[in-house]
Amino acid sequence: MTERTPIVHVVDDDDSMRTAVMRVLQAAGYEARGYASAGEFLLERADESAPGCAVLDVSMPGPSGLDLQKALARRDVPVPVVFLTGHGDIPMSVRAMKAGAVDFLTKPVKKEALLAAVTAALARDAETRAARDRLRALRERYGTLTPREREVFAGVVSGKLNKQIAGELDAGERTVKAHRAQVMEKMQARTIAELVRIAEQLRPDSAAPSDPS
Numbered sequence: 001m002t003e004r005t006p007i008v009h010v011v012d013d014d015d016s017m018r019t020a021v022m023r024v025l026q027a028a029g030y031e032a033r034g035y036a037s038a039g040e041f042l043l044e045r046a047d048e049s050a051p052g053c054a055v056l057d058v059s060m061p062g063p064s065g066l067d068l069q070k071a072l073a074r075r076d077v078p079v080p081v082v083f084l085t086g087h088g089d090i091p092m093s094v095r096a097m098k099a100g101a102v103d104f105l106t107k108p109v110k111k112e113a114l115l116a117a118v119t120a121a122l123a124r125d126a127e128t129r130a131a132r133d134r135l136r137a138l139r140e141r142y143g144t145l146t147p148r149e150r151e152v153f154a155g156v157v158s159g160k161l162n163k164q165i166a167g168e169l170d171a172g173e174r175t176v177k178a179h180r181a182q183v184m185e186k187m188q189a190r191t192i193a194e195l196v197r198i199a200e201q202l203r204p205d206s207a208a209p210s211d212p213s
Helices: 015-027 038-044 065-073 090-098 111-143 147-157 162-169 173-186 192-205
Strands: 007-011 031-035 052-057 081-085 103-106
Touching: 007 015, 007 038, 015 031, 015 052, 015 111, 031 038, 038 065, 052 065, 052 111, 065 081, 065 090, 081 090, 081 111, 090 103, 103 111, 111 192, 147 162, 147 173, 147 192, 162 173
Parallel strands: 007 031, 007 052, 052 081, 081 103
Antiparallel strands: none
């Protein structure tokens, strides 16, 4: 599968500033697209699954950059944001960073600072997508377990011995051992410690059961 080229979305109602930022990004080899408002960005960004990040002006007519940041954070894959402002203040920058912004830069922004921030934003996007793909793969593996294997899975990751699990499930210890081997194989876990880590990743997503006891 061919990797898709990340897109840097530049949202700024100042035409000259937007053009200047896009030129810097394109000269550095990035694919950049420009939008004059938050609304235009939301309407024209048809493929929300495409990798990338957003460089946003804070103050724009209509929805502000901070409003757009909130909207992007609610998506399946949150879009990393770099803010640009001509009149930012400390409270505004703190609010933006607390909401997950990668950086908060003041206009006129230096080329090096802009490129460094975009590089960091794209790296965050790649990490988020990789984590999402790993979780999806774990969900799929977990989905192949039978109901009894899921019960054994829960018992094993809670630290119980085969004998204890057998007693709780009213099954033979040999049977539990067989189910346990199937769980390890299907979940592609080489060790119990690895299986526990897998359970921890699945549990916040409610894909794995909690300890039945």
